[in-house]
Amino acid sequence: MKVAVEVLKALREAEGFVSGEHLSSALGISRAAIWKHIRRLRQEGYEIEAQRAKGYRLKGSPKGFSPMEIVAALPEGTIWKGIHFFERVGSTNDIALQLARGGAPEGELVIADEQTKGRGRMGRRWHSPKGVNLYFSFILRPPLPPSHVPLITLMASLALAEAMEGVAEVRPQIKWPNDLLLGGKKVAGILTEADAQMDLVKFVIVGVGVNVNMRREEMPGELRSFSTSLLLERGEEVNRLTLLLAFLKDFDKWYRTFLRGEREEVLRKWEERSAVRGRRVEVVFLDEEIRGVAQGLDRDGALLVRTGEGEMRRVVAGDLKVKEW
Structure with missing residues (x-):
């Protein structure tokens, strides 16, 4: 696939037609090998026009996720x-x-x-x-x-x-x-x-x-x-x-x-971009349940939650629900 990808990149970068001779020289392979990779690209769904004395031109790409x-x-x-x-x-x-x-x-x-x-x-x-x-x-x-x-x-x-x-x-x-x-x-x-x-x-x-x-x-x-x-x-x-x-x-x-x-x-x-900061949340992890207001993150990415009792809890994992939703 590697050489075919290089051929595809060269066709993409070209403004209009690019000759087989140029592709052969740039990629260090024969013109016959260039033609083989052009055929492979066509089989993959690429629309490639070929003209004598001009070379090849990429006209279209596959519609799928190639x-x-x-x-x-x-x-x-x-x-x-x-x-x-x-x-x-x-x-x-x-x-x-x-x-x-x-x-x-x-x-x-x-x-x-x-x-x-x-x-x-x-x-x-x-x-x-x-x-x-x-x-x-x-x-x-x-x-x-x-x-x-x-x-x-x-x-x-x-x-x-x-x-x-x-x-x-x-x-x-x-x-x-x-x-x-x-x-x-x-x-x-x-x-x-x-x-x-x-x-x-x-x-x-x-x-x-x-x-x-x-x-x-x-x-x-x-x-x-x-x-x-x-x-x-x-x-x-x-x-x-x-x-x-x-x-x-x-x-x-x-x-x-x-x-x-x-x-x-x-x-x-x-x-x-936080959807939870300042919102009332409930976090469940294993058999523990923490309720309070999300305050943001600490330096390690843990969620800080202030409970109704005023305690600041550090949450590193769990299933979070925003109570207003």
């Missing part, structure tokens, strides 16, 4: 290393976990067009129909203690909110720790899973699910009252590849900021 399209558009100079694309999987997080345990590097991406066993926090099912939404996971290997892993969830939710605002012209709020909301309804979620030793993270898997172009009738009945999609909020479809690439760019920015030790900037930007 792996070739994703690889060719991956941002350069970022943490992103490679892609594993599947038409249908159980869970992208499960695939990414297997890859990480096998030694896959930081920045490996797993993307699927459909999930049959997609999941969210607390073991909840994530409805993942084909061809309409975004489902992807990626591997991180940050040199951090396990106590800092919750901040990665906050970074991912912040990057996704910024990407959605830039691409879809909406402004999501973030419900601690991992849900993105539009009009009080869930439009996206983050699932972070880590493998760590006592004092150092071995790897982190970040899973992302976004309801992009899902229509209300495609949602299970029990989800319709509290879930939405970008299509439902905007009234028009959003390009999934454009949204994915915007997220990859924004997450890379925030991840580098965080690794430089600038966590306060991440927390400040997250707080600007």
Whole structure:
């Protein structure tokens, strides 16, 4: 795929036709090999015009979520290393976990067009129909203690909110720790899973699910009252590849900021989008229930809740409900 991707990039960058001779010289392969990769691109759904004495011109791209399209558009100079694309999987997080345990590097991406066993926090099912939404996971290997892993969830939710605002012209709020909301309804979620030793993270898997172009009738009945999609909020479809690439760019920015030790900037930007600060909340974790008013986050990303008795409680995990909703 690598050479075919380079041919695709060259066709994209060209203004009009690009000769087979130029492609051959630029990529260091024969003109016969160029023709072979042109045929492969056509088989993938690319419309490529060929004319004698002019060469090749890219006229159109596949309508579907093509792996070739994703690889060719991956941002350069970022943490992103490679892609594993599947038409249908159980869970992208499960695939990414297997890859990480096998030694896959930081920045490996797993993307699927459909999930049959997609999941969210607390073991909840994530409805993942084909061809309409975004489902992807990626591997991180940050040199951090396990106590800092919750901040990665906050970074991912912040990057996704910024990407959605830039691409879809909406402004999501973030419900601690991992849900993105539009009009009080869930439009996206983050699932972070880590493998760590006592004092150092071995790897982190970040899973992302976004309801992009899902229509209300495609949602299970029990989800319709509290879930939405970008299509439902905007009234028009959003390009999934454009949204994915915007997220990859924004997450890379925030991840580098965080690794430089600038966590306060991440927390400040997250707080600007908080859907819970100043709201009455209830957090349930195992057999404990905490009720009070959400005050914001501490330096490690834990939620601070002031109870009715005036006690400030630090919440690191749990199922949160905003009482006014």
